[in-house]
Amino acid sequence: MSAGHDWPFDGYRASDVQVLAFSGSGAARVAVPVQVAVTDSSTPWAVHATEADSGPGKPLDIHVTRTGASVGFGIAMCAVLLFSVLPIRNLFPGSPPIGSWVDYTVVLWMVMGLAVSLALYVTAWWRQAP
Structure with missing residues (x-):
């Protein structure tokens, strides 16, 4: 293949x-x-x-x-990650280059934060269900 x-x-x-x-x-x-x-x-x-x-x-x-929708979603995810990573990277002294460890760390923390937020939302929703 x-x-x-x-x-x-x-x-x-x-x-x-x-x-x-x-x-x-x-x-x-x-x-x-x-x-x-x-x-x-x-x-x-x-x-x-x-x-x-x-x-x-x-x-x-x-x-x-x-499919087109899948490609669009991938491009949107990359754009969202770039808009959130660039300002954080620029806060560091010397503005590290693109692709440095800072980018990977920030993206990892953002993904972990989103996963924890989703878990908290589902837990709160589950507890309020009749």
């Missing part, structure tokens, strides 16, 4: 995927015809499958990419 490494615009491709099914065991084992259905049931991903032209087993080429 080949992959693109340009998140959130990444995609994945698998070529010549074949599905084989057999019934029985040992000498009585026989091939069973199968019908393959590739579905697109994961919301943030768009799945496209095409039949390859080679071979008797009709191999499939499968290509998976992120």
Whole structure:
């Protein structure tokens, strides 16, 4: 499977995927015809499958990419993190460069703060439920 490494615009491709099914065991084992259905049931991903032209087993080429909403969400998350990290980084002496340990630490604390806030909200909501 080949992959693109340009998140959130990444995609994945698998070529010549074949599905084989057999019934029985040992000498009585026989091939069973199968019908393959590739579905697109994961919301943030768009799945496209095409039949390859080679071979008797009709191999499939499968290509998976992120949907527009998923790409937009990734870009929005990066923008929000940049707007909150830049002012904090600039408070430090010497204004550390982009990608320094300060960026990772601030992002980690922000994510932890959001997780704790969500947990407190759910706990408060749960206690007030009838």
